Amino acid sequence: MEKKKIRIGNTITEYYFDASLSKLGQVADKKYSVILTDENIFNQYQKSFKGWNTIVLKPGEEYKIQQTADGVIDSLIDMHADRKTTLVGIGGGVITDLAGYVAAVYMRGIRVGFVPTSLLAMVDASIGGKNGIDVGVFKNLVGTIRQPDFLFFDVSLLKTLPEAEWQNGFAEIIKHACIRDAVMFRELAEKNIDWYRMKKAALAALVRRNVMLKTKVVQADETEQGDRKLLNFGHTLGHALENQFELSHGQAVAIGMTYASQLSASMLGFRSAEKVVDLIAKYGLPTFAKFDKVKAFDVLLHDKKRERSEIHYILLQRIGKGVVQTLPISEVKRIIEKF
Numbered sequence: 001m002e003k004k005k006i007r008i009g010n011t012i013t014e015y016y017f018d019a020s021l022s023k024l025g026q027v028a029d030k031k032y033s034v035i036l037t038d039e040n041i042f043n044q045y046q047k048s049f050k051g052w053n054t055i056v057l058k059p060g061e062e063y064k065i066q067q068t069a070d071g072v073i074d075s076l077i078d079m080h081a082d083r084k085t086t087l088v089g090i091g092g093g094v095i096t097d098l099a100g101y102v103a104a105v106y107m108r109g110i111r112v113g114f115v116p117t118s119l120l121a122m123v124d125a126s127i128g129g130k131n132g133i134d135v136g137v138f139k140n141l142v143g144t145i146r147q148p149d150f151l152f153f154d155v156s157l158l159k160t161l162p163e164a165e166w167q168n169g170f171a172e173i174i175k176h177a178c179i180r181d182a183v184m185f186r187e188l189a190e191k192n193i194d195w196y197r198m199k200k201a202a203l204a205a206l207v208r209r210n211v212m213l214k215t216k217v218v219q220a221d222e223t224e225q226g227d228r229k230l231l232n233f234g235h236t237l238g239h240a241l242e243n244q245f246e247l248s249h250g251q252a253v254a255i256g257m258t259y260a261s262q263l264s265a266s267m268l269g270f271r272s273a274e275k276v277v278d279l280i281a282k283y284g285l286p287t288f289a290k291f292d293k294v295k296a297f298d299v300l301l302h303d304k305k306r307e308r309s310e311i312h313y314i315l316l317q318r319i320g321k322g323v324v325q326t327l328p329i330s331e332v333k334r335i336i337e338k339f
């Protein structure tokens with residue numbers, strides 16, 4: 001297990017790479033910790049939870065709501081959790097988001113650590129301190145930015161991850177490659193999901209590369225005044241689609257990245273849109289989807305990230321070089337409607 005101390009803002013977060021869930025006790029004290037997890041993880045890894053205080057939630061994004069947070073707070077009170085307690089979120093992005101959110105507000109803030117178990121949570125959701133809950137159709141409308149005390153990466157947990165969740169994770173990995181890492185883009189184009197699934201060392205290296213890429217972006221701009229916005233590549237349209245159609249987050253972002261690449265070609269002369277689309281398709285994700293554009297733009301207009309009639313849109317100058325552009329929504333609409 002490799003330990004690395006990472007400073008973001010005023011917080012030091014301990015990153016543990018090549019860790020193993022069975023060794024969690026070396027990082028968190030059983031007596032003073034409460035684990036928050038979901039039924040899928042709890043059932044798969046029962047042995048690892050022996051002797052720990054645990055709160056087990058039903059799986060699913062539909063439970064990432066205030067009512068669930070209130071239930072977790074009630075359980076913490078029942079367990080006599082206090083300021084010495086560490087909340088440890090073990091699960092996908094839903095669990096790490098909820099754990100971070102509850103830990104930020106319970107007694108005005110207690111220690112929190114994450115053990116991400118999905119690829120998406122490892123490379124994206126667990127990093128950067130954003131946490132929160134959904135309110136109605138609005139994803140992550142309520143929450144805080146607060147860095148965790150530790151992150152614990154055990155890629156062997158991915159053995160039990162369902163196929164569709166691998167694709168979700170790769171959507172964010174492709175996003176990272178597009179905005180910041182042309183070398184990784186090339187590697188991804190040469191390999192595929194099955195190859196990474198079979199090669200534990202390569203998978204661990206890929207996770208680590210993505211963790212550090214996102215960490216560097218967040219370190220430079222924790223509160224999203226500038227370059228952290230790059231991480232929204234594919235997400236502006238993606239979120240609008242995810243809210244209305246039966247799409248996973250990864251699928252929605254994949255379609256968002258496809259259209260953002262086309263916009264980049266139209267507006268910045270980006271020449272590799274086809275390469276991006278091919279890579280997205282290679283990882284089992286959708287590209288040009290037929291969707292109700294009037295409905296999608298209606299949601300875009302009400303997106304909480306909207307600033308007046310203009311919108312921050314992330315475009316690509318070239319592979320590995322994302323840029324933040326302020327565009328009139330009408331212009332985005334005009335170009336997207338062409339496809």
Ligand code: ADP
Pocket residue numbers: 038040041044059060061091092093094095117118119120121125157158159160161162165168
């Ligand atoms: P995400 O990580 O994609 O944001 P979730 O937290 O909802 O979203 O996790 C996705 C689904 O995968 C959930 O049903 C969760 O229980 C399940 N899951 C997460 N990690 C694992 C794992 N290592 N093994 C089996 N199922 C998992």
Ligand code: ZN
Pocket residue numbers: 124172235249253
């Ligand atoms: Zn995302």
